Amino acid sequence: MSTRTKKVAARAEVQASGLSQEAIIRAYRQMKTIREFEERLHIENATGAIPGFTHLYSGQEAVAVGACEHLTDKDFIISTHRGHGHCIAKGCNVPAMMKEIFGSRDGLNKGKGGSMHIADISKGMLGANGIVGAGQPIAVGAAIACKLRGEGSVALSFTGDGASNQGTVFEAMNMAVVLQVPKVFMFENNGYSEHTGASYGIGCDDIVKRIEGFGIPVFLADGFDFFSIYEAMAKALDVSRKGGGPTAIYCETIRYFGHFEGDPQNYRAKGEVQRYREEEDCLIKFRRRMEQTGEVSMEVLDQVDAEVLALIESSVVAAKRAPRPLPEDLLTNVYNSY
């Protein structure tokens, strides 16, 4: 089975999710927030308002939210260069994130991290990371901390198909098994490592077999379906939270934008994104399921949509007005003391 064809068996009939209304609405709000955050950044970036490199997560929302909805501030996650979605899903403050991306001194990281380095340790969010494959070993360390504390907390790392080829990820998987730490590896294959198709760089064309080769149980999920990810994460946590060592989830998804903003995406077939937006979109699927099961009304979700749009609008307005860094900010936070 090739890397891009691991399909999870479709459900025979649409069942109620079993989640509370509150939980369903919260999950939808998180996914919608990520979507609108990213779609707005796409526009703002085009106007030149955003300094530096921006990598957008649109299309992959179900993965971040499906996993993080199980976590509390005591659990840790570590993200990637495409990190906004993971940050929002883990509870980072959205207006403060927006200010950070605009480079304000009032940003979540005081304007010195930017899009690729958003972190909030108090929320258990150990950072987006500009180095592909750097986060997985760090998450093993956070998992060591979780194990020592003995409170059932876990560390979760997000790994793209590109990072899945990094030696650091192999080291992290092996070390997690050796030390039997509560660590969940989320592999989200979005089809492209920068400008190169996933199947080219993954020599054996099967990330799942690789993970299994390290002795880590893998749960397959549909990266376009929040509920599928949510269920897989529940299974993974059932092992990892209870002292069963590391686990992994593998899913396939797609990013709606380029590797970075400005990427001409010459490697993509025409109409590819449009097809995914129409046929596989995680927000549309979520709504469709709610429509069928009747667990939450469309009016309620429409209301969430309006609230999210208002939040993004006010965040952008505030970020544009937020104070710029001062010259003295250059020298702060290099050391605690020196």
Next chain:
Amino acid sequence: MPRKTFREAINEALHLEMERDETVLIIGEDVSGGAGGTSGQRDAAGGVFGLTKGLLPRFGEHRVIDTPISEAAIIGAANGAALAGYRPVAEIMFSDFIGVCFDQILNQAAKFRYMFGGAKAPLVIRMTVGAGRSAGAQHSQTIHGLLSAIPGIKVLMPSNAYDAKGLLLQAIRDDDPVIFLEHKMLFNDACEVPDGDYTIPFGEGVLVREGEHVTIVAMGQMVKVATAAADKLAKEGITCDVIDPRTSSPLDEELILESVRQTGRLVVVDEAPVRCGFAADVARLAAEKAFSSLRAPVLPVTPPHTPVPFAPELERLYLPDAADVEKAVRATLAHS
């Protein structure tokens, strides 16, 4: 006061701090050793140089963590544990091995605080440095200069057992990432070391010898070389200030500048090649901030711009010795 070796001093500091603070962890290859071996004996190594011996039996496998040979995962795990509230002391057996984990030092540990708006990552990375054992080009380098060029980390390289214990205790308590470099040729050197708890602040060098004619700056094993030369010259009436900064980042600039302003002559003895290194940086300091006091060119005494050679004769030739330092001191004095 009891005499202890450099090895014993470091081992004692680790015991004391693990006892005092239960968030202190040890992580690295063979830090206890023996896991999975056929004898069934744990703590079979206690570190390849025995510096972590006895920690596993006392503090257990949860806090003394033997790892696979995976340096990137070792430093990565130390970074993660530090961000998550622990104080890991990671070990990279030979500083040469940072080649396979440099990202976790250069891009992660050093930058968390700056990028993340003040995050705390209090980890210590211990690693050995130094030539003198014919260990060859990949087990003998001295890389304090390379590491000191990175903003966000602190770099220590003690020259004796007393400083090693005090600096390591301070390093573990410090809230910044600290790299603690242990020179292999110092492990068996002994001096008076108090039993109890004491710390040495960073950025405070010591005047190992006091003189009036020339300032010599040296760290680690090179302090021995510098003092041997100074002692010999003193018999002829040529006296030198020998300064051991003890930490190359932060650097005690004032101690060096104060001395250079008095002597007007500076020799920097270092175990790394001069180009873009510690010796060049100290020379830069004098040129920038004590220019009008200088009465002679600053002379570096360093290895040539080559890897560390294997053959003992070549390795001896590579390393600065007391005769090289003596020659440099005389050369700087000859300049009027």
